Amino acid sequence: MPGCPISACHGTVLRAAWLAGTVFRTISDMEDDLVECRACPRLVAWRERVADEKRAAFRDEAYWGRPVPGYGPDDAKLLVVGLAPAAHGGNRTGRMFTGDRSGDVLYAAMHAVGLANQPTAVHRGDGLRLLGARVTAPVHCAPPDNKPTTTERDTCRRWLIAELDLLAPTLRSIVVLGGWGWQALLPTLAQSGWALPKPRPKFGHGVHTTITPAHPDRTPLHLFGSYHVSQQNTFTGRLTPAMLEAVLAEAKSAAGLDDR
Numbered sequence: 001m002p003g004c005p006i007s008a009c010h011g012t013v014l015r016a017a018w019l020a021g022t023v024f025r026t027i028s029d030m031e032d033d034l035v036e037c038r039a040c041p042r043l044v045a046w047r048e049r050v051a052d053e054k055r056a057a058f059r060d061e062a063y064w065g066r067p068v069p070g071y072g073p074d075d076a077k078l079l080v081v082g083l084a085p086a087a088h089g090g091n092r093t094g095r096m097f098t099g100d101r102s103g104d105v106l107y108a109a110m111h112a113v114g115l116a117n118q119p120t121a122v123h124r125g126d127g128l129r130l131l132g133a134r135v136t137a138p139v140h141c142a143p144p145d146n147k148p149t150t151t152e153r154d155t156c157r158r159w160l161i162a163e164l165d166l167l168a169p170t171l172r173s174i175v176v177l178g179g180w181g182w183q184a185l186l187p188t189l190a191q192s193g194w195a196l197p198k199p200r201p202k203f204g205h206g207v208h209t210t211i212t213p214a215h216p217d218r219t220p221l222h223l224f225g226s227y228h229v230s231q232q233n234t235f236t237g238r239l240t241p242a243m244l245e246a247v248l249a250e251a252k253s254a255a256g257l258d259d260r
Contacts, residue, residue, distance in 0.1 A: 022162070030162050031069040034140060037159075040152045043141035050087045050142060064094030067141050070163060071096045072134025075170045077255040078115065080106070080248075081160075081185055082177045083228065084139035084148055091142035095124050096135045102229040106135070106177075109244040113252055132257045136163055138184035146230075153184050157191070160184075164192040168218055173255035175247060178228030179203040185223075193218040205239070206247060208254075222254035 024030040038044050051065025068085040082102075085091050089100030097103030098121040107128065111119035115133040120126065139148040139156045148156075164171070176182045182203035190196050195214040201207065207225035226247040227239040234240075252258065 022158075024162050024166065027070075027074040027163065027166050030159070030166065034069050034159050035066050037067050037140070039155050040141065043139075043143055043148070043152055046087075046144050047091050047141050050091055055088045055092075058088060058092055061092065063092045065091060066094070068094060068096055068137075069140065070134055070136030071098075072130040073132070074134075074166065076130070076132060076134035076167060077170050077257055078133040078173045078175070078251055079164075079167060079171055080110075080133065080135045080175045080177065081181050082135065082137045083181050084137050084146065085142045086146070087142040093123050095121070096137060097121060097229075098126075098128075099123065101231050101234070105229040105234050105239075105241065105244065109241055109248055112241070112245050113249045115248060115252060115257070132252075132255065134167070136160065138181060138188070157184075157188055160188050161192050164188065168193065171221065172219065173222040173224070173251045175224045175226055175251045176203070177226055178230070181228070182225055189221070189223075190214075194221060205243065208250065222251065224251045224254075 022033065048065050051063035054063060068090040082097065085096065086100045086102065089103060090096050090098060093099040097106050103121045107116055107121045108119040110116040110130070110133065115131050117129045117131060118127060121128050138153055138160055140159060143152065176185055186196055186200055189211055193213065193215040194211045196211065197209065201209040201223070203225050205225060205227045209223050211221040211223050213219060224247050226244055227233050229239065229244065
């Protein structure tokens with residue numbers, strides 16, 4: 001049953017189809033299924049608890065409280081991969097890296113290098129547009145303590161595989177924020193039609209490696225590493241705006257977006 005959410009799938013055949021992954025025709029079709037996903041009981045309970053209890057500063061807001069889809073054009077040439085939505089950021093606003101300090105840093109840097117039309121991301125109706133770029137994460141639900149389990153990561157992988165498949169015709173460059181996202185992305189690329197170098201490339205800020213196609217309908221990908229835009233990194237100066245902008249600018253050039 002194409003597009004069947006796991007809560008509606010019954011029987012061995014449909015369960016096998018879920019595990020194999022649905023083939024979606026568009027990113028919009030994929031997102032329609034994604035936002036209804038309830039595959040990870042711990043994450044479902046946490047995201048809904050946060051949405052119900054809220055933070056005092058946002059007590060008058062209606063929280064999103066569901067899986068958060070990626071954001072950006074469906075023909076993006078550059079993909080930014082994070083970790084997971086923040087409990088009072090993406091889980092509140094319904095958009096990746098929106099409404100929290102990590103997003104403040106990321107979108108300001110993307111704007112500085114010409115990948116966003118404005119430097120701020122407050123809510124879904126704020127006018128933000130990404131220019132040739134898209135942001136996503138290996139895990140689409142806010143996890144307790146910002147730490148998904150390996151099982152939750154692997155269960156959520158089907159969505160990133162589908163997203164990469166739909167972006168493949170245009171995608172040329174990926175920026176991964178943090179070592180956790182790097183480790184989550186590499187096997188996903190291997191399942192999505194690209195051949196990983198041996199030994200596998202190690203994460204580091206400013207690392208740049210090229211991933212070659214394993215299938216004729218894939219093209220080479222430029223893979224870049226950056227420290228995550230977490231408050232721990234940005235408040236301590238481990239990651240500065242200039243450091244992040246340098247990686248994004250290099251990835252933008254590698255994606256062929258320099259004319260923007």
